[in-house]
Amino acid sequence: MNLDLALRTEIPTKPTNESSIEEKTHYEHWEHSNRICLMITRHTIDKSIRQSIHQTNNAKDFLDAVGKKFTKFDKAEKGTFMKFLATTTYDGISGVRKHIMKLTHFFNKQREMKVELTDSFLVWQVLESLPSQFDTLKTTYNA
Template sequence: MTLQNLDLALRVDEPSKPTDVNIADERSFYERWEHSNRSCLMVMKYTMDKSIKECVPKTERAKDLLEYVKANYTKVDKAEMATHLKLLTTTVYDGVSGVRDHIIKLRHYFNKANEMKVELGENFLKWLILESLPVSFDAVKLTYNALKEEWTLEELMSIVVQHEVSLKKNETHSLGLVIDQVSNMKKKPPHKNFGGFKQFKRKGNSNQGTSNASASSNAAKSEKFKRKCNFCHKIGHKQADCLKL
């Protein structure tokens, strides 16, 4: 009706009926109001629930009909109200969505409850917001409780959001240090004595090898000296090395 400019009768009380036909402005305004009133009555009666329509007293003014229905047939869904109250009092910050969105969500539940005639003060909402935050926001809670003056909801949101930004900066810095340490460990070559065990040579094997080498050398020497020269028939050299040739 607003889009079609038919809500004049709902916004303005009925003007007095013009008695002087010569006053064109008053007559034109009254005709507009009368047309709006008839249109609003027709729309409301055709769109109204049948059970309500049968109980509504007859009236000639659309504004009176609207006020009567509003006062007597406004539906308050108790289940819906309980849902909003439960969400308001049990929703806690998950640390993922962002604390600003979390506070906006709580304010939505708070406003819905107030629309259903549940009178909740702003201080109660601020207390709920602080209680729904994790222990990392304890500094904000202590500051709020220690100060004498009250913060507005906008001030509380601004302070809490700034605190979360500071927390994320510190967390990112710590995470960066850990990543650097891991990268440095990967770049270092593995230690020769990896695992803390030293590699020792077996003494038995070493001595045995030395003994075998000495024995082979002595055997070669003894074999050399046992040879007999074919020319002078003396032992100790070969014929090619004989001095008598």
């Protein structure tokens, strides 16, 4: 039995008295798959999320509604990573390499979320986040 049939295929037309046995069987399989998918997704998703989604009888529509409901969190996440990238400074305790890797991680997270940042911005941000004891390095790079 294809439990994911309702997620992979479109809703078949409801069979009539003139429909073939094959069409009726396909519709029954799809309907069973849809019920099972809805039951599984509704009972595995957190209650607070489940209550915020409008009720639907189609598993594919339900998952689309969940996806649309939570795309707005990307904006908050983008802002958070941009803030980390802009405000993180070298603490003097951990190594410089570790500090650069942390900033690179924030930079790559921004890129994954389709934020247009150039590599030169990352280099500039890394240099700006270093304390005054690294002024020689900053001057050499800028020259």
